[in-house]
Amino acid sequence: MDFDFSAILLVLTVVFGVVWGLDRLFFYKNRKAKYDAAGEEYRDPAPVDWARSLFPVIFVVLLLRSFVAEPFRIPSGSMMPTLDVGDFILVNKFAYGLRLPAFNNKIVSVGEPKRGDVVVFRFPGFLCQDENGNVIRSGDVTCADPHAPVASQNWIKRVVGLPGDTIEVHDSQIVINGKPVIDTQIGPFKGNVSRSEDNYLLYNGATIWSEQLGTANHLIARMPSLQTPPIPNARVPSVVPPNCYIVMGDDRENSEDSRWWGCMPEQNLVGKAFMIWFSWKGVHTGAVDFHRIGMLIR
Structure with a gap:
């Protein structure tokens, strides 16, 4: 996005x-x-x-x-099955405070993200060290060029960890403040083999789970055959820093999220995703998905 x-x-x-x-x-x-x-x-x-x-x-x-509200299009499968590639969503711009356009500086504080919220934010970049040993944000995931410019992109993920939380993540199992997140397996992922996003999950034996994060009960996809970085790791401490959030995609093993680039700074928040207003699956793979239109995002 x-x-x-x-x-x-x-x-x-x-x-x-x-x-x-x-x-x-x-x-x-x-x-x-x-x-x-x-x-x-x-x-x-x-x-x-x-x-x-x-x-x-x-x-x-x-x-x-x-x-008020801003439209975005979902470009990748990192939030499947909650949000699909080709979903057009609306984002509440005042859910977390009013911000100056383009500069994104908060001018009026309204609220803070809650655990389980689906949020849009400006990608902060990867955590790297410069030649003086200072931690900086870079657009280069390998950190070979720590001064590589960070792409101006809007990303979407789900809030998992709040400031001050103690977080542990091993594969898809999340533990917050010593309590495992409640999840229940529903069954195998069922999708359209003609769509590359669906086929990737099918090929890797994805299963669908119901997960409870705060008041948000939602679906996630798991692919145990794929490995993701644990938390804590070299870029992510076990305790979430102030004014920062741990965010993850609902497609847990197919999401480049906080596990890879650290916490998401509060100043990068754009808004809270709340509704799908249109969904386009592609000319040869379903065209308009009418049953998704008008769905509330949870």
């Missing part, structure tokens, strides 16, 4: 607003007077007319996307 559409909207809003505002302050009256003196119907120059027409539209869209 790689470009920052909010930043583009912000730039367009500023540009159109400045063009329209400066014209009205310094040029409009003289130009209007010339048209009136010539007895001609007044017309704004094309750039000003475009700015005047588009500014309010883009400004409203910016406000809605920044402070």
Whole structure:
């Protein structure tokens, strides 16, 4: 979920607003007077007319996307079976506080993520050490280039560990503050072999489980034949640091999450995913999945 559409909207809003505002302050009256003196119907120059027409539209869209709800598309299978590739979701932008568009600085605090929430966040990068031994965030998973820029991407995962929690994860078994997370096996994963995402789970013998995280009861997929890093590890301490969250994908062995790159900083939060508004499976693999449309995300 790689470009920052909010930043583009912000730039367009500023540009159109400045063009329209400066014209009205310094040029409009003289130009209007010339048209009136010539007895001609007044017309704004094309750039000003475009700015005047588009500014309010883009400004409203910016406000809605920044402070109300923003749409995203699920690009990978890391949240299966909860979210599928091709699901289009809505994210509540004020669930955890109001943030400035593009800059993502919190200006009003509303709430904090709860265990089990499905959250969208800006990918923080991989934890690496620079040449001076300082821990920094890098876009290079191998840390061969610790100064590699971190891709500007929005990711989606489920909150597992809260600040101050003691977390242990071995394969898919999670222990939080000394208590194992309750889960119950439902049965084998059943999917469409024509879809690469489904076929990957089928090939690796995935099973579906019901898991209880806080108040969230949801489904996860497990593939015991695949190995994932445990917690704690070199990048993830057993105690979750302040203002940080441990997040994991529901497709537990097919998710590059906190187990790989550390905790997710609070400042990277974008919002809480709450609904699937459209689902597209592909032309030859189901097309529109109508039964998923309108589903609430839990």
